[in-house]
Amino acid sequence: MKRGLFEALCVLAVAVWSGSCKEDPTASLSGTAASVQFEFRARNVTIADPTKTYAVARDAAGNPVNTDVQLSVCAPAIVTLAPVSDAPIVHTGFTITGTAYGTTCVVGAVGSVRDTMSVVTFPARIVVTSGPDSVTSGATASYGYQFVDKAGAVVAGVPAPTVHVDDTSKAQPVAAPPVSIKGRGAGKATLTFKAPGASAAGVTGTKAVTIVALPFNGSITPNPVNLGTSVVFATPPAGPHIQPADIQVVFGNLAQTLDTPKTKVDTVPVPIPDMATAGKVKFTLFNLDTANVSAADSFVITAPAAFDGTVTSLVYPGAIAKFTRGAQPLGVSADTARAYFNGVRQTTLANLVDSLTVRISDLADTTSDSVRLTRVGPNRVAYSSALSVHKPASFVSSGGTLSKVSGAPGDTVTLTRTGAGLNTGTRAYFNGVRTFVVDSTADRISVIVPGINGTAPASLRLTRVGASFEADTATFTSKTGEFLDKYDRASDDPSTAPAISANGDYFVVLSGVCTDGSTSAGTDDCNDFFKFTNSLARPDTISVRLDWFTGSDVDILWCRNAACSSVTTGGGATSNNPENSTVIIPAGATWYLWFNLFDPAGAPSVIARARVSGIG
Structure with missing residues (x-):
């Protein structure tokens, strides 16, 4: 409390309680500067950039004293000071401006009382x-x-x-x-x-x-080089040699990093991609020799020649195309030519000296007709050609019918068309996702609905239909728009798992991120469980085979109880496709078959067929 205010309150209070006020006990500490204090003990100051700060005098009680602090600089060549008013605040404001690089100090004093602030100046x-x-x-x-x-x-x-x-x-x-x-x-x-x-x-x-990069002074052979073969870089005798390090070769806009050499080498073979861009190619070798330098040069990739033989005139997706030789032999022993349709590698069925037979992808793009053949003949040359691929025809418009045009994952759809030849190895795809064929005759085929994301109309494509391997398409709509099959969500937990009591095929859909097989989001469906009860008076040997079409990793496990506190695999938790598992269930025991999506490998969903045998 300030002394003046303290005395005034005493005068007012004396009428109420005579003698209740005494003299301010801090009166002797007030009014005289007992210390000087800067805002900071040290300041870093950018040269030519004024920095605002202050110093304050305080009495013995720590209260500000209304008096000016006298300021001085230890090295005036390094900083200058200028006053700044901060009224009505009781302190002495000022700016510090650096004029040169160095270290100095500012001294603040009131009479014999003083304080020092160190100052370091820096360039901007x-x-x-x-x-x-x-x-x-x-x-x-x-x-x-x-x-x-x-x-x-x-x-x-x-x-x-x-x-x-x-x-x-x-x-x-x-x-x-x-x-x-x-x-x-x-x-x-x-x-x-x-x-x-x-x-x-x-x-x-x-x-x-x-x-x-330095110029590469070694040799490049062969140059030019054919697509699908290799070029060899050899360092000059004087070096620099190729150390264990990454080697990067750039083909147009395609960068290819090779395996790291294990030891110092003088030559490096570089495979040329089949679909590389022909023409002049730049390459760079990194980390050469002990100096860790890089060297660069270029070579030429030979453009594919026009194929001078004959080609099947018209095919459907999933059908077979045949390329018959012109002047150049198509095949040699111990070598297989490759074929690419619209940049996508196709399956080579036969590679003979006179012809090359190729299975066109079931999902081939029919908007273009570009074909590239590589690694052809004894000289491993490349050819370009064209191949007309039919757009799939409408199954319904050509007299076909569907047993249902909407449904959920796991449902069965039967397509019927008289004389279609639907038992020739026909395949089925929903929105590009291959699914299982469960029954087929010449006139009828039954397929399982896989996971379909969304309720928009989906494309149902049949390929390899009939003797000419035609392709057909129809429209199918998901009722749920989800990846859940007919067993979900009951199959997500052993305690509610559906029972399997008969041998046969069972179809499940698994989906989600499923990192290392674990559920990481509420929409994940990483696990499906099914209950097996052995009601026999003896142990029962059960076998399960699990097949699917994607590159995902799906495992088979078995829980010996509903808590899954005791688990076995029966040999079914590998990286194989299909997975096979065989277990012996004791008499009277109930076990739980467990399908786990360990790694989707990028697939939004996986439809799998579980073939159960051995029950009873």
């Missing part, structure tokens, strides 16, 4: 004034610099900065000469120049540089 930034924009791999480049203040004026006397590189595989700082780098791998890097000392960490400057 670093400006790179000289040095190359590009550096050859293996070469050293030095950079000139200036420290400048807030106004852009040069600041003298600052120690040399250090250099840092954002990607040390491209360049590395070197100790001598100062402020220098050495080029390594070809590419772009950003250099950051930093003022020395932790307190100057924000004083930086940057420069972008390009590291240019």
Whole structure:
């Protein structure tokens, strides 16, 4: 309480309670400066950038004293001071402006009472004034610099900065000469120049540089090179040799990184992709020899020649196309030509000297007709051709019927058309997802509905229909728009698992992220359980085979109780497709068959067929 206010309150209170007020016990501590205190004990100041602060005098009780603090600078050549009014706040405001690089102090005094604040001044930034924009791999480049203040004026006397590189595989700082780098791998890097000392960490400057690879002085054979073969890089006798390191070859916009050599080598074979872009190809070798330099050159990929033989005139997706030789033999022993339709590799069925037979993908793109043949004949040449592929015909428009046009995953749909030839190995796809055929005759085929995401009309495609392997399409709509099959969600837990009591085929749909087989989202359906009860008076041997079409990893496990506290696999938890599991269930026991989607491998859903045998 201030003394004046304290006395006034005593006068007012005396009429109420005479003698209740006494003299302020802190009165003797007030009014005289007992200490001086700066806002901070130390300040970092950017040169030419005024920094506002203050000093305050305090009495013995710690209260501010309304008196000016006299300020002085220990080294006036480094900073200057200027007064600033902060009225009505009781303190002495001022600014510190750095004028040169260095360390000094500011002294605040009231009579014989004083305090000291240390001050360090810094430049505002670093400006790179000289040095190359590009550096050859293996070469050293030095950079000139200036420290400048807030106004852009040069600041003298600052120690040399250090250099840092954002990607040390491209360049590395070197100790001598100062402020220098050495080029390594070809590419772009950003250099950051930093003022020395932790307190100057924000004083930086940057420069972008390009590291240019050395010319590759070795041999390149063959050059030009055919698609689907290999080119060999051989280093010159004088080096630099190829160290254990990544080798990158760029084919147009395709970058190919090869396996790391285990030891120092003089030659490196590089496979040329079948679908690489023909023409001049740039390549770069990284981390050559102990200097970790890179070298670059180019070679030529021969463009495919026009195929001069005959080609099947018209096919459907899933059908067989035949390429018959012209002047060039198509095949040689111990070698198989490859075929690509619209950039997608097709299955080669037969590779003879005179002909090449190719199965066109069931889901082939029919909007284009580009064919590339590679690795053909004794010289392994490449050809380009055209192949007309029919768009699938309407199954319904050609007299076919569907038993249902909507349903849920796990349902059976039967398609019927007289004389269609639906028992020739016909395949079925819903929105590009292959599913199981459960029954087929010449006139009828029954298929299982897989997971269909959404309720929009889906394409049901039949391929390899009849003797000419035609393709047909129909429309089917999911009633649920989900991946859940008819057993879900009861099959998600052993305690509610559906029972299986008869041998036969059972179809399930699993879906989700399912990282390492575990549910990670509420929509995941990573597990399906089915209850098996052995009602016999003897043990029963049960076998289950699980098949699916995607590259996913699905496992078979068995729980010996509903809590799944005791689990066996019966040999069914591998990376195989199909998985096979056989277990012996004791008399009177109930076990739970467990299907687990361990790794979807990118598939939104997986339809699987469980073939159960051995019951009874």
